[in-house]
Amino acid sequence: MDKFFLFFLAYLITCPKAFADDASNDTRIFYNGTGEVFFKAQEPLVLKLNNVSFVLDKDPESAEGTSENGTSTLTLKFKDISNEAGQLSSVDLVMSFSESMGYWKMSKGMISVKGTANGTQIDNTDVAIHGQKIEAPRRFSYHCSRVLSYKPVNDTNLVLLIKGIQVQPFEITDDRFGRSYDCQGFFSIALLTAIFLAILIGALLGWGISMLMSVNAPDRFDDPKGKPLVVNALE
Ligand SMILES: *[C@@H]1O[C@H](CO)[C@@H](O)[C@H](O)[C@H]1NC(C)=O
Ligand SMILES: *[C@@H]1O[C@H](CO)[C@@H](O)[C@H](O)[C@H]1NC(C)=O
Ligand SMILES: *[C@@H]1O[C@H](CO)[C@@H](O)[C@H](O)[C@H]1NC(C)=O
Ligand SMILES: *[C@@H]1O[C@H](CO)[C@@H](O)[C@H](O)[C@H]1NC(C)=O
Ligand SMILES: *[C@@H]1O[C@H](CO)[C@@H](O)[C@H](O)[C@H]1NC(C)=O
Numbered sequence: 001m002d003k004f005f006l007f008f009l010a011y012l013i014t015c016p017k018a019f020a021d022d023a024s025n026d027t028r029i030f031y032n033g034t035g036e037v038f039f040k041a042q043e044p045l046v047l048k049l050n051n052v053s054f055v056l057d058k059d060p061e062s063a064e065g066t067s068e069n070g071t072s073t074l075t076l077k078f079k080d081i082s083n084e085a086g087q088l089s090s091v092d093l094v095m096s097f098s099e100s101m102g103y104w105k106m107s108k109g110m111i112s113v114k115g116t117a118n119g120t121q122i123d124n125t126d127v128a129i130h131g132q133k134i135e136a137p138r139r140f141s142y143h144c145s146r147v148l149s150y151k152p153v154n155d156t157n158l159v160l161l162i163k164g165i166q167v168q169p170f171e172i173t174d175d176r177f178g179r180s181y182d183c184q185g186f187f188s189i190a191l192l193t194a195i196f197l198a199i200l201i202g203a204l205l206g207w208g209i210s211m212l213m214s215v216n217a218p219d220r221f222d223d224p225k226g227k228p229l230v231v232n233a234l235e
């Protein structure tokens, strides 16, 4: 939870403009999961099977979203994706998200693929895929301009690549994405906050030290030419 606290601290200090969406290219894809889950990416999703890349640049047969009791799900179904090295009759992708304690995260990713890639028959059903964490504070969308990759635990022949993801599975208002919580922005903003605090603390410390230095030692009786200090010991 600490990093979300830091995030909000940084958020308050820095200009909200830092979160503005910079993407401006229409190779972007947008899937509307029944108004419950929004999913956007800068480029179409890429599925690598046996080193053959399939670009999921067709419109999905269906994009469905559900949201209930703190759990949201996005289900994307693609049909007939092909390239020169293979043909996939169906690709189903399911992403589940859960919400708790002021933030949400992707809790599960599942993929089902049927077809052939480079001469090999592929028949995967509901294979769990794992990769970079996707999480953000409530009401925020998650954004990452890097390429994120998701794959099964013990299988290197299947990789799902997502470039420039923006996703929001909860609390979509006004039919658009909320502010985005950026995968890289967080670090730079946290760093800026740390630097700002370091300068502030440094300045306070410097001011304190200079105040200490300007205190003069009592030297009223240190003048060698002045009257010596005489203490009368006689009563
Ligand atoms: C948009 O994407 C295309 C192809 O990916 C690229 O050639 C072009 O430079 C991009 N335009 C901008 C403004 O990023
Ligand atoms: C998403 O879909 C819902 C209904 O399924 C619709 O009300 C909403 O306007 C759509 N939003 C966008 C941005 O396409
Ligand atoms: C895929 O490529 C990697 C290296 O690029 C290689 O190690 C691996 O054996 C290849 N897998 C298949 C199924 O061709
Ligand atoms: C397809 O398979 C052949 C042999 O099985 C291999 O030589 C070739 O590199 C593969 N192609 C890709 C794109 O992995
Ligand atoms: C959601 O909660 C309601 C009432 O608390 C319950 O009836 C329903 O079965 C729950 N749905 C799921 C998917 O857990």
Ligand SMILES: *[C@@H]1O[C@H](CO)[C@@H](O)[C@H](O)[C@H]1NC(C)=O
Residues within 6 Å of the ligand: 153, 154
């Ligand atoms: C993956 O492989 C490891 C060791 O090879 C094994 O212990 C583990 O159970 C495997 N996990 C799955 C999900 O198959």
